[in-house]
Amino acid sequence: MMEITENRLSLIHVSAGYNNQRVLNDITFQVPHGAQVAVVGPNGAGKSTLFKALVGLLPLQSGEILVHGLSLTNHKDCVAYVPQRSEVDWRFPVTVADVVMMGRYNRQGWLGKANREDKDAVRRSLSQMGIEHLANRPIGELSGGQQQRVFLARALAQEPHILLMDEPFTGVDAATQEDTLALLDQLKAKEVTVLVSTHDLNMAAQRFEQVLLLNRRIIAYGPAKQVLTPETIQQAFGGRALLLGDLAVVDECCPPAEEG
Amino acid sequence: MFEWLITPLSYTFMQRGMLASLMVGVVCSVIGCYVVLRGMAFLGDALAHAILPGIAIAYLLQGNLTIGALAAAVAVALLIGLFSRQGTIREDTAIGILFAAALSLGVALISSIRTYAVDLSHILFGNVLGVSPSDLRLVGGFGVVVLAAVIILYKPFLVISFDPVLAATLRWRTELLRNMMLILLALTIVISLQTVGVGLVAAMLVTPAATAYLLTRRLPAMMLISALIGAFSSLAGLYISYYANIVSGSAVVLVATGGFLLAFLFAPRRGILWQRLRFRIRKK
Amino acid sequence: MRKIIPIVSVFILVALFLASCQEATVNTSKNGQTKLKVVAVESFLADITRNITGDRATVESLIPLEMDPHAFEPTPKDISKIAESRVVVANGAGLESWLDEAIQNAGGDFILIEASEGLVSRKTHEEEGEDAHTHEGDPHFWLDPKLAIHYVENIRDGLIAADPDGKETYTQNAETYISQLKELDAWIQQEVSAIPPERRLIVTNHESFGYFADRYGFRVIGAIIPSVSTGSSPSAQELADLVDLIRQTGTTAIFLETGANPKLAEQIAQETGVKVVSDLYTHSITGPGGNAPSYLEMMKYNVNTMVSALK
Numbered sequence: 001m002m003e004i005t006e007n008r009l010s011l012i013h014v015s016a017g018y019n020n021q022r023v024l025n026d027i028t029f030q031v032p033h034g035a036q037v038a039v040v041g042p043n044g045a046g047k048s049t050l051f052k053a054l055v056g057l058l059p060l061q062s063g064e065i066l067v068h069g070l071s072l073t074n075h076k077d078c079v080a081y082v083p084q085r086s087e088v089d090w091r092f093p094v095t096v097a098d099v100v101m102m103g104r105y106n107r108q109g110w111l112g113k114a115n116r117e118d119k120d121a122v123r124r125s126l127s128q129m130g131i132e133h134l135a136n137r138p139i140g141e142l143s144g145g146q147q148q149r150v151f152l153a154r155a156l157a158q159e160p161h162i163l164l165m166d167e168p169f170t171g172v173d174a175a176t177q178e179d180t181l182a183l184l185d186q187l188k189a190k191e192v193t194v195l196v197s198t199h200d201l202n203m204a205a206q207r208f209e210q211v212l213l214l215n216r217r218i219i220a221y222g223p224a225k226q227v228l229t230p231e232t233i234q235q236a237f238g239g240r241a242l243l244l245g246d247l248a249v250v251d252e253c254c255p256p257a258e259e260g
Numbered sequence: 261m262f263e264w265l266i267t268p269l270s271y272t273f274m275q276r277g278m279l280a281s282l283m284v285g286v287v288c289s290v291i292g293c294y295v296v297l298r299g300m301a302f303l304g305d306a307l308a309h310a311i312l313p314g315i316a317i318a319y320l321l322q323g324n325l326t327i328g329a330l331a332a333a334v335a336v337a338l339l340i341g342l343f344s345r346q347g348t349i350r351e352d353t354a355i356g357i358l359f360a361a362a363l364s365l366g367v368a369l370i371s372s373i374r375t376y377a378v379d380l381s382h383i384l385f386g387n388v389l390g391v392s393p394s395d396l397r398l399v400g401g402f403g404v405v406v407l408a409a410v411i412i413l414y415k416p417f418l419v420i421s422f423d424p425v426l427a428a429t430l431r432w433r434t435e436l437l438r439n440m441m442l443i444l445l446a447l448t449i450v451i452s453l454q455t456v457g458v459g460l461v462a463a464m465l466v467t468p469a470a471t472a473y474l475l476t477r478r479l480p481a482m483m484l485i486s487a488l489i490g491a492f493s494s495l496a497g498l499y500i501s502y503y504a505n506i507v508s509g510s511a512v513v514l515v516a517t518g519g520f521l522l523a524f525l526f527a528p529r530r531g532i533l534w535q536r537l538r539f540r541i542r543k544k
Numbered sequence: 545m546r547k548i549i550p551i552v553s554v555f556i557l558v559a560l561f562l563a564s565c566q567e568a569t570v571n572t573s574k575n576g577q578t579k580l581k582v583v584a585v586e587s588f589l590a591d592i593t594r595n596i597t598g599d600r601a602t603v604e605s606l607i608p609l610e611m612d613p614h615a616f617e618p619t620p621k622d623i624s625k626i627a628e629s630r631v632v633v634a635n636g637a638g639l640e641s642w643l644d645e646a647i648q649n650a651g652g653d654f655i656l657i658e659a660s661e662g663l664v665s666r667k668t669h670e671e672e673g674e675d676a677h678t679h680e681g682d683p684h685f686w687l688d689p690k691l692a693i694h695y696v697e698n699i700r701d702g703l704i705a706a707d708p709d710g711k712e713t714y715t716q717n718a719e720t721y722i723s724q725l726k727e728l729d730a731w732i733q734q735e736v737s738a739i740p741p742e743r744r745l746i747v748t749n750h751e752s753f754g755y756f757a758d759r760y761g762f763r764v765i766g767a768i769i770p771s772v773s774t775g776s777s778p779s780a781q782e783l784a785d786l787v788d789l790i791r792q793t794g795t796t797a798i799f800l801e802t803g804a805n806p807k808l809a810e811q812i813a814q815e816t817g818v819k820v821v822s823d824l825y826t827h828s829i830t831g832p833g834g835n836a837p838s839y840l841e842m843m844k845y846n847v848n849t850m851v852s853a854l855k
Binding site for chain 2 (some may be wrong): 617777778779780781782783784787805807808810811812814815
């Protein structure tokens, strides 16, 4: 069950990168229990790198990450991750239901069979994402938007304490965007801690209580109003952001090569 | 009427050969599902040929040839992982280099052993007629181990093959699991030496699984169908080799390939001719 | 740096020049007398040849002891050994399939003696029933001591041609040896008579005992590898037929040569209960401490082994 600790997630002087290069520099912040944080920054800022480090895909070059006050390795089920583009083999012989059930594997253990609880969780997630009718479809036969929903459903089925979504609003149709936002509201009710990376500063400001402004190091972190000021935006995005009154437009072109 | 079926079985050496072929056919086909899905066909072939120096060295040291073969296969598998993990060369290239090196080393060693009693051609193409009771025990024992491991490790192998990112998220040790899969593959290849030999084991790893892929939608079904195809190809191949006087390994592979061609053309939904026929019927 | 290239080139050229000079084809013994350099392909041939040459020649054998000559492939070293010799003694009749090419490559100036020249091959199982498309025939003449006498005569004549001064020595040694071979033949006849005729049944690894069987009244029921060469493999049916034949005829033993793969024989033994006798020396003698340090010893050992297995 959800432990009520002060901080669900803590990063302490974390640095990470690829091939001995540093992308993230000395990142320290805490995310309270149940909070929803938008992670914003230009391309190459290290948003994906941060998520990969949180999930354990990337070893830390320094610092530590604590979940519920304990190091990451103690938690087998806490963190669920929905990457921006799934690098999976779409021709693999698995159905939608099979993929979503994979989220439950840590609860079952390697040899355990799927029990009632698992099947219910899978069914719930599928209907939450509106793809219950696709349960027995091989994943190769799905459209892009449907595929994204499958991986979201899997993350939900995991019943995680912390959910990471890497740019879930980028390159998806409006319906999926809306459904994802609705999902975030549901997760808020369940007190799941959520970190979402996005380009969309306006959405970040409107829909998220906390914003983390990142460009290889933390530019600002806190409530949206404090974080998203013209000065900080200028600092983070350089010349690539245009501010029109209350609106911010970010130039998303040409990401630098280092973004992992 | 069934005399042609029974006659070969009246000889115990044929019985043993059949049992060994059957076991090898099933094990290769089951683990072959991962070989096909993970694109490890080249790796499988390379591992098979890498066995040659192991056998030669074991012979020189007067040790057990099977252990030599196994040690060589495992060593090359782990070396390939090491070379390609650095990131400087692709896995494909690493395999190609180690494949050629191991093969050359094996041939060099074998040619230097001027009193070699074990036939090189038997190592390359199998000698199903020479399966002794102790050979059969070995094939059976290792075969059961591999099958049991594939069943027990079904979920981890599935996840690391399909979505390695999820494996990391679930905090599973991807590297360790991958190495275990390679070791199981090495075991499979070693027991296949007897019946299909080094030259043809890659075919048994790939063809039945590829056929099953065309016929099924989910992995458990794919493994089952693959096993059935492997078993049938092995038995049919052995009967054909008996009556047509050809090498058993080749007969088995040819039967399996025939099966693949049939599926390629006629499999429901995926077969090429099936699709064309369906199109024509629709047009009417 | 500029000077290194010419210096290295000169070294390489000198080395190549030295390497291309062949060694003399004779070597000098302690007395200062030049000894004839002879190389025999198989070790049993070397032994027979030594008996004829006596001290007049150094006789080496090409194929290492206890190696299967059917599987032999000459290395560059072997070729140069041939080139450096004055006399090369081979079995002929197809046993050494690589010989023609090797002789072309070797160059040099030597006399080739084909020990089996003039002997007519027997019909093998391979050729029976089909047109004789194999011109090989069965080269295993030496396992019949009476035929080995022809070998001795051919070798003697070849040696005389290469070294006319030794004519007397060679002729005398040959005569002595031939009488030993005749004694051997008589002895074998006597030993074999202890085996009842219905038990004189042999199954061998490959078809090597044809002439021996013909001479001494054995019947070769079959061979695991139904060929005069060890290169091929039996098919399943051939193996099954052999098993049936063994059962029908009541054969009691399978005889393997040293260096043969015992796997298939063991399979048959499992099936039929026959004995596997695995140390017949047919294609090679052994070293001085072994069971068959000379051709004569080899034949005696084989016969003793066979007789005790079949009696």
